[in-house]
Amino acid sequence: MTAEVAILNKSAVALAADSAVTISAGSDQQKTYDSADKLFELSLCDPIGVMVNGDMNFMQIPIAVLVKKYRDDCPKFDRVTSAAEAFLRYLAEWGTQAPAAIKSTYIIMAIRPWLERAKERANDAFLNRIFNVENNGGDDFRKKVEDLRLSLLKEQIEVLRSALSRVPDAMFVGEGEFSLSQIDIDTVASYISDVFDDTNDDIKTLQFLMFAN
Template structure:
C-alpha cells in the first residue's frame, strides 16, 4: 500500500510519497519492500509530475518503466489536463496491444473478488435456509435442496449487482474492439470455479454482474491511482488531476476521475489532498476520517432503537397511539442519522478544511515540502506502532513544482551511491540538454 500527499496553492505544488510496496505471494503470504519509486517527472519539456499508488503494474508491465519510456518522447502541453489525457491515451494504446493471455488474466483479477463474495454469501444463506425443516409433503429432498440453492444464488447475485450499480460509473479512453469473447471466457471460468451449481438464469445473471463490475468504480478490485500535477506552458497557476485506472476492457482503458483541482483567481486557492492510505492524514487535518464516522454512525444505530423502546415502555397509551408514536420516532431516528451524515460530519470537515487551507494558501514552498513529508510520515508512524504489516514506510520522496523553478526534488532516494555513479548523472544532464535544444 501507499501514503501520498499533495499540497497546492497559487505558488506551487508539493508532492510526497512513501516507498513501501506490498507483494502478494499467495493467498496468505505477503512481503513488504520499502524501496519503490512512486513519484516521477512526467515530461522533460514542462514542469509536470506524476505519482502512482496501489497497483504498481499496468497490464503486467511495471508502471515506472512505462512512465520513463513515455517521458523520453512526451511533447509539450498547454495545460495539465492535456498532459493527463495524452498520458492515459499512451497507456491505453500500450494496453490494447497486450497479449490475449495478459488481457484474460487482468479481467480475471478484476472480476474474481465479486464472484468470491457471491459464493461466500450464497453458502451462508443456503446453510441457514436448509437448516430449517422442508415444507410438508416434500418428497424429493435432492430436488428441493437444488431449488433452494439456485434461488439463493440468484438472490445473492442480484444483491451484489444492486450494490455495485449504486457506485459511480467509470469513463473510457480509446475505441472499443467490439469483441467481448474475453469477458465471456473469464465469466465462464469464474462460474465453473465459484458457482458450479449455476444454470441458465444464473449464468445470465452472472454475465450481467460482470458487466456492472467492469463499468463501475469498484475500489476493492485491483486498480491504480494516477496523480498528475504541475503547470502546462499556458498555465500561471498549478493544476492537479487524479484518476483511478481499472484496467483494459474490450480495448478501452477504464478510468475514474477522482480529483480535478484547478487553482485560479476567484476559485480554489489552496488544497491538501491525501491519496491511498489517507485515514491518518484526514484525522489530523479534519478531526475525522471514514472509519471514525462509520463507528459513530454504527453506535447511534445501535443505541437509538433501545432508547425508543425504553421510552415507549414508560408511556401509557392505546395500542393504536403507541404504533403511531413508534412510527413517528423511527422517522425521527432516520432524520437524525441523515443529519449526522450530511450536516454534522460535513460541517466539521468543512470548518477544519477551511482553517488548514487558509493557512496553506500563503505557505512558502519550503514549508509546503516539509508539511507534505510530515503528513506521509504520520501515516508511516501509525503503521509502525499498530498491529499488522508496515504497509507505509521507507524513505519519503518529496518534490516541489513551481512556475519559476519548475520540477525540483527536495528529497529523493537512490538505490546506488551518487559518488560512484557520475556517469549516470552526466548522462542525465546530456539528455536534458538535448531535450531543451529540441
Template structure:
C-alpha cells in the same frame, strides 16, 4: 497499500509518498518502492502512483520514464492536457507489451473466476446460516432453500449491475463482444464452481451477464491510482488531477477521473488531498476518525429510527390510545425524529468545519513552499506511525519521498531515496542532465 498526499496553495503543490509495497497477497512488505516521479524534466509537472504496481504487466516506473523521454521539452497550456496526453500514451504507443491481447485475456479470466467464486461463496454462507438457525431442517428442505437462495442472489446481483452505468469508453457493443469471446470460458467456470449448486440455463445467462457487467461497469481492487499535479504553461496556480486505471478491455483503457482540485479564482485557495490509506489524514483534518464517525451516524440513525415506535408502544401499553391515532402519531413522530437526526448531523458538520477544517485550510493557504513539503511529509508519517503501533500489517512505511512543484522553480526534490550510491554512479546524473543540455542546444540553434 500506501499513503500519499498532495498539499496545494497558490505558491505550489507538495507531493509526498511512502515506500511500502505489499506482495504475495499481503504476506511480504518491502520499503523500497518508488511512487513519486517528475513527469517532465523541463516543466513543472509531477506524478504519483498507488495501488497496483504495474500496467499490463509492465512496471509503472518504466512506463512513466519512457513517456517522459517521449515528452522531452514539449509543453501544454494546462495541466489537464499533460494528464490526458499521458493517459492517451497508455493506449497509443509503439510498445506491444502495453497492448498485449494475451495479457488482457488472462486478466479477464482472472476477474471472471473471482466474481463467480464470490457469488458461490455468498450463496453457501447464506445456506449455512439457515441450517445453523434451524436444527430440524431436512435434506429436502435444504435443497429447496438452496434453490431459492441461489435464484434470489443471482437475480438480485444481475439487476444491481444492470442498472449501473458503463465506465466511460464502454457500451453495449463491448458487452456483446465480451459475451461472444468469453461465454464459453465463463460457462466452464460456472460448471466448475457451481458443481453442487442447482443452476438452470436462465441463471447461467444471468451469471454470464454479471461477469461481463462486472468488468465493464465497476473497478476492482486490482486498480492503480494516478495523481498528476503541477502547472500548465498558461496556468499561474497549481492543479491536481487523479485517475483510477485498471488495464485494457477490448483494447480500450479502463479509466476514470476520481478527483480534481484547482487552486485560484475559480477554485479554492488551498487543498489537502490524501490518497490510498487516508484515514489518519481525515482524522487530523476533521477531528474524528472516519470509522468512528460512520459507526456513530449508523448507531444514532438506528436509535432515531426506532425511537418513535418504541415510545408509542410504551404509551399504547399504558394508556387507552386508539389504533387510528397510533398510526398517525407514528408518522408524525418519525418525521420529528428524522429532523432531529438531520439537525444533529448538521451541527456536527458545522462544528467540524468551524473548529477543524477551515482553520487548517486557512493555515495551508499561507504556507511557504518549505512548510508545504513538511506538512505533506508529516501527514504521510502520521499514517505510517499509526500502522506501526497497531496490530495490522505495516502497509505504510519506509522513507518518504517529497517534492515541491512551483511555477518558477519547477519540480524540486525535497527528499528522495536512491537504490544506489550517488558517489559511485556519477554517470547516471550526467546521463540525466545530458537530455536537458541537448534540448537547450537544440533550442538555441
C-alpha cells in the same frame, strides 16, 4: 497499504508518497519492501508528477518503466488535465498491444472479486437460513435446500448487478465504445463456469450477462 499526500496552495502543489510495497508469494506468504517508487516525473517540459497506488504494474509491465518511456517523448501541455488524458491514452494504446494471454489474466483479475463476493455472501446467507427450512426428509428436503441456495445466490447477483451499475467507466479503455472480443467473452464464460460449477445454467447465464453487457 499506500499513503499518498497532495497539498495545494495558490502557487504550487506538493506531492508525497510512501515507499512500501507488499509482494505476495503464494496464498498466505507476503513480504514487504521499503524501496518502491510511487511518485514519478511525467514530463521533462512541465512540472507534472504521477503517483501510483495499488498494483505497481500495468499489463504486467512496471508502471515506472512505462512512465519513463512516455517521459522521453512527452510534449508540452497547457493544462494538467490534458497531460493526464494524454498519458491515459498512452496506457490504452499500450494495453491494446498486449498479448491475449495477458489481457485474459487482467479480465479475470477484474471480475474475480465480484464473483467470489457473490458466492461467499450467498453461502453465508444459505447457512444462516438453512435451519429455517422445514425438514420433511428425503428428496423433498434436499430440493428445498437446493432451491433455497440458488435463490440466495440470485439475490446476491442482483445486489452486485446494482453495485456494478454505479461503478464509473474506466478512463483508459481506448477511444470509442468499449466491447469485449470473442476471446474475452469465452474467457469470462469459462471462468464463471469454473467458479459456479455447482450451480445450474440459469445462474451462470445471469453472472455472464452481468459482466459481458
